[in-house]
Amino acid sequence: xxxxxxxxxxxxxxxxxxxxxxxxxxxxxxxxxxxxxxxxxxxxxxxxxxxxxxxxxxxxxxxxxxxxxxxxxxxxxxxxxxxxxxxxxxxxxxxxxxxxxxxxxxxxxxxxxxxxxxxxxxxxxxxxxxxxxxxxxxxxxxxxxxxxxxxxxxxxxxxxxxxxxxxxxxxxxxxxxxxxxxxxxxxxxxxxxxxxxxxxxxxxxxxxxxxxxxxxxxxxxxxxxxxxxxxxxxxxxxxxxxxxxxxxxxxxxxxxxxxxxxxxxxxxxxxxxxxxxxxxxxxxxxxxxxxxxxxxxxxxxxxxxxxxxxxxxxxxxxxxxxxxxxxxxxxxxxxxxxxxxxxxxxxxxxxxxxxxxxxxxxxxxxxxxxxxxxxxxxxxxxxxxxxxxxxxxxxxxxxxxxxxxxxxxxxxxxxxxxxxxxxxxxxxxxxxxxxxxxxxxxxxxxxxxxxxxxxxxxxxxxxxxxxxxxxxxxxxxxxxxxxxxxxxxxxxxxxxxxxxxxxxxxxxxxxxxxxxxxxxxxxxxxxxxxxxxxxxxxxxxxxxxxxxxxxxxx
Ligand code: NAD
Numbered sequence: 001x002x003x004x005x006x007x008x009x010x011x012x013x014x015x016x017x018x019x020x021x022x023x024x025x026x027x028x029x030x031x032x033x034x035x036x037x038x039x040x041x042x043x044x045x046x047x048x049x050x051x052x053x054x055x056x057x058x059x060x061x062x063x064x065x066x067x068x069x070x071x072x073x074x075x076x077x078x079x080x081x082x083x084x085x086x087x088x089x090x091x092x093x094x095x096x097x098x099x100x101x102x103x104x105x106x107x108x109x110x111x112x113x114x115x116x117x118x119x120x121x122x123x124x125x126x127x128x129x130x131x132x133x134x135x136x137x138x139x140x141x142x143x144x145x146x147x148x149x150x151x152x153x154x155x156x157x158x159x160x161x162x163x164x165x166x167x168x169x170x171x172x173x174x175x176x177x178x179x180x181x182x183x184x185x186x187x188x189x190x191x192x193x194x195x196x197x198x199x200x201x202x203x204x205x206x207x208x209x210x211x212x213x214x215x216x217x218x219x220x221x222x223x224x225x226x227x228x229x230x231x232x233x234x235x236x237x238x239x240x241x242x243x244x245x246x247x248x249x250x251x252x253x254x255x256x257x258x259x260x261x262x263x264x265x266x267x268x269x270x271x272x273x274x275x276x277x278x279x280x281x282x283x284x285x286x287x288x289x290x291x292x293x294x295x296x297x298x299x300x301x302x303x304x305x306x307x308x309x310x311x312x313x314x315x316x317x318x319x320x321x322x323x324x325x326x327x328x329x330x331x332x333x334x335x336x337x338x339x340x341x342x343x344x345x346x347x348x349x350x351x352x353x354x355x356x357x358x359x360x361x362x363x364x365x366x367x368x369x370x371x372x373x374x375x376x377x378x379x380x381x382x383x384x385x386x387x388x389x390x391x392x393x394x395x396x397x398x399x400x401x402x403x404x405x406x407x408x409x410x411x412x413x414x415x416x417x418x419x420x421x422x423x424x425x426x427x428x429x430x431x432x433x434x435x436x437x438x439x440x441x442x443x444x445x446x447x448x449x450x451x452x453x454x455x456x457x458x459x460x461x462x463x464x465x466x467x468x469x470x471x472x473x474x475x476x477x478x479x480x481x482x483x484x485x486x487x488x489x490x491x492x493x494x495x496x497x498x499x500x501x502x503x504x505x506x507x508x509x510x511x512x513x514x515x516x517x518x519x520x521x522x523x524x525x526x527x528x529x530x531x532x533x534x535x536x537x538x539x540x541x542x543x544x545x546x547x548x549x550x551x552x553x554x
Contacts, residue, residue, distance in 0.1 A: 016553065019043040027190060029086045030550050033058060037554045055092055055550060062093045072109040077120055079104060080113075083179070084123055087189050091548035094183045099505050102180075106457060108412030108437045110176040111161045117169035118211040125175050126194030128168060131220045134228060137235040149240040150191040150468045153177045154232075156199050158219070158251035159272075159307075162384030162415035165251075167201030168214025173249050177271070177460070184508045185461025185516070186545025187468060193243070197232060199225060225254070233262055244467050244475065246271055246460065252306045256353050267467060269475045273311035275456040275463070276409070278480040278487070280312040280380060281319055283407060283434045283454050283501040285488035290432050290496055291377070291403040296323035298333060298405070301376035303367060303417060304383030305336035305343055308409065310353045312380060318481060332359055335374055339383075341365045371396045378405035381417030385410065389418035394426035402430065409436035409454055420451040434501050452495075452502035459483050461508075462515025469544050470520035471530035478526070482518040490514060509545065516541045 016022065022042050023029055030038075032053040039045045053061075062082060069075045079101065083090040094101045103109055113120065129140050157170030174194030181187040200217035201207065207216055220228060236243060247258060247270040259270045269275070288294050300316055302309040313334040320330035336343040336357050342364040343354050350358055364370040371379070371393060379397060381389055389408055397404035404427055408417035420439035423431040429444040434454040441450045463483050467475060490503045490511045503511055517538040523529040524537075534540035 016042065020047060023047060026084055026087045028553075029088075031058065031086050031089065033089075033550055035552070035554070038552075041554045055089065058089050059093050059096055062089065063097060066093075072104055073112050073116065073120070075104045076109050076113045077122070080125075080175075081122065084125065088548045088550055091183055091189070091546075094179070095509075095548060098183065098508060101183075102455075102457070102505055103438050105179050105183075106176045107161060107455070108414070110172050111163055111412040114160050114166050114169050114172040115163060117166070117172055118206075118209060118213045121211075121213055126171055126196060128171070128196050128198055128214075129232060130198040130215055131200060131217070131224075131228060132215070134231065137231050138238055141235050141239040144193060146190050146193070148191055149193045149243045151178065151181055151187055151246065151464050152193045152195055152236060152240065152243050153181075153246045153248050153271075154195040154197060155248045156197040156250055156254070157201065157214075158249070158254070160249050161411045163412070165201050165203045165219075167203055167206050167212070168196055168198040169206065169212070170249060171196045171213075177246070177248060180457045181461045181464055182546060183461075184457055185465040185512045186509065186547070187461065187465055188546040191468070193240070197228065199228065229258060233266060237266065242471070244268065244464060244472075246464070248272065252353075255307050256310075264474065267472060267474055269463070269480075270307065270311075271456055271460050272307040274315075274475075274477070274480050275311075275460045276308040276382070277311035277313075277315035278459045278463075278484040279454050279456050280308075280407060280409065281315040281481070281484040282458070282487035283452065284316060284378065284405070285319065285484060286491045286496070286501040287378070287405050287432050289491075290499075291401075291405065293377075294323055296320050296325050296330075296333075298378050299335070299374060299376045300333060300378045300380060301335045301337060301370060301374055303337050303379065303381045303385070303388055304410070305338040305354050305357070306382065308382035309336060309380070310357075312382065313357055314477075315480060315484065318477065319484070322481070331356060335359070335370070335376065337364070337367050337370050342370045368392050368396060371400070375400050377401055378407070380407040380409060382409050383417065384415050385417065386415050387418065389422070391422070391426050394418065394423060394431070398427035398430055403432050404430065406431045407434045407454055409434075411436040413437040413439075420449070423451075424449055432501065433499065447499075449499040452500040453505075454502065455505075457505075458487050458502060458508070458511060459515065462486070462512035463519050465512060465541065465545070466516035466519025466523070469516060469531070469541055470523035470528075470533075472520070472523035472528045473530060474528055476522065476526065476528070479519045479522045482522050483515045486515045486518040487511060513538060513542050513545065 153174035155170050157167045160166040160170040178192040182189045198214045199220040206212045245268040317330040344361045345358045406423050423433040424444045434452045439451045524533045
């Protein structure tokens with residue numbers, strides 16, 4: 001099993017297309033970079049302007065056009081159109097300009113793109129499986145033109161970022177995540193399959209919108225919904241038995257049970273729970289290098305007790321146990337505050353995933369009161385509620401801690417619990433800050449802070465790559481813990497001096513390779529791998545990564 005980029009012509013059975021058909025194949029197309037020999041061999045002569053450009057020159061043109069677009073959404077439309085024309089060039093441009101491209105192909109702009117998906121829709125990308133496909137999901141999966149699928153990202157569109165139910169318009173998320181699998185993790189684009197399970201929507205605005213692309217029905221619930229998910233999972237095992245399934249942006253009333261139901265049977269994980277858990281844990285492992293102490297010294301108060309919050313809590317508690325605390329002590333250092341106040345034992349309204357963190361304590365209705373009584377070293381915002389880390393909250397954190405840890409992780413930027421500027425200003429520049437969506441550097445006094453982005457893109461591409469290169473049968477919590485450690489290990493003293501808890505995105509390929517190696521090593525150690533272990537795991541991983549370069553077809 002390999003993600004190495006073979007000559008695309010070898011990937012699928014059948015002859016190379018020629019002429020216009022070749023120019024319209026996004027995997028094989030090179031546009032003006034087809035050489036004279038290739039133009040002759042594949043009936044392209046005359047179909048292209050005569051000058052043969054290098055990929056470097058083509059990227060210059062891409063960036064000129066991209067930068068001329070007046071808004072991020074227009075840039076998204078521009079760059080995804082390139083992806084539909086010429087994938088190699090798209091990935092070359094994305095990789096060469098990752099810091100500029102990431103906020104466009106992923107959060108925050110992808111959120112806006114999903115909100116407008118039906119209106120900016122140009123051509124389909126990914127596979128739509130609907131409530132009407134019961135009994136024939138295998139056939140729908142077989143309609144996908146590629147056979148060697150290794151990574152599927154699937155959503156049902158019910159909780160897209162912090163934007164709520166966007167139904168089938170949520171397709172932008174699996175498409176965007178898989179672009180990052182390739183750009184950041186080096187998984188071959190032919191091995192990636194974005195899927196939306198369109199089970200309807202409760203979004204009345206979309207239901208009334210003539211340009212909405214999904215089923216105009218209310219959501220499937222109960223047994224009808226779980227039967228559809230069951231059939232989908234079984235169909236994937238039949239058609240793509242080597243594919244890992246990444247669950248993405250399901251609402252939390254479905255996300256937890258789906259993960260629990262399948263995680264010990266098939267190769268799957270939920271990025272909102274486990275990916276977020278790992279990326280936030282990596283930040284919390286790096287933070288004590290600034291604040292002093294260790295992970296076991298932290299008291300963490302979460303604003304929000306959903307998929308992200310509980311996912312992070314579980315990973316943090318596991319890391320604290322590994323650092324020597326008992327199970328009970330580790331859990332007691334993680335506190336949750338949800339829409340109804342502090343999560344405490346006396347509450348009778350708690351769903352199952354919150355109960356392990358419901359401690360004996362007096363109730364608190366205000367987040368500020370919870371801070372004053374619990375005196376956390378870290379607050380983590382995963383509520384989807386903007387501006388909830390108020391001046392009072394941040395000043396209290398700065399009073400209690402010399403270097404308060406503040407993670408405002410809600411996405412997109414408009415939902416962030418506070419801005420980077422607020423975090424630094426209201427703590428006199430003492431906050432150790434990370435956010436979910438990117439923020440510009442902030443000047444405070446004579447220091448410039450470069451806030452780190454606790455972006456899942458640091459974790460899932462590397463985890464996926466590690467699973468693919470080892471042929472792992474299952475994805476375990478230990479793989480995510482190792483991924484978090486590998487990520488934290490990539491943070492340098494220079495990063496920390498800038499207040500940055502994550503390595504720069506420009507290092508993402510190196511970071512992903514280390515994460516993949518750690519994950520694959522767990523697979524080999526725990527007898528979960530189906531591929532023989534190479535001698536030098538890191539070099540092997542690197543050798544398997546897709547590179548966006550043109551192959552010669554002659
Ligand atoms: P979710 O719906 O599962 O959970 C949201 C939680 O917030 C619930 O527990 C809810 O009770 C709580 N909440 C709502 N209003 C609140 C309020 N006013 N005060 C306190 N708590 C409140 O959603 P999720 O999947 O956990 O995602 C939450 C947010 O985290 C989203 O904005 C998402 O974009 C973001 N997120 C960020 C990252 C990242 O940056 N790495 C990863 C995953 C999720």
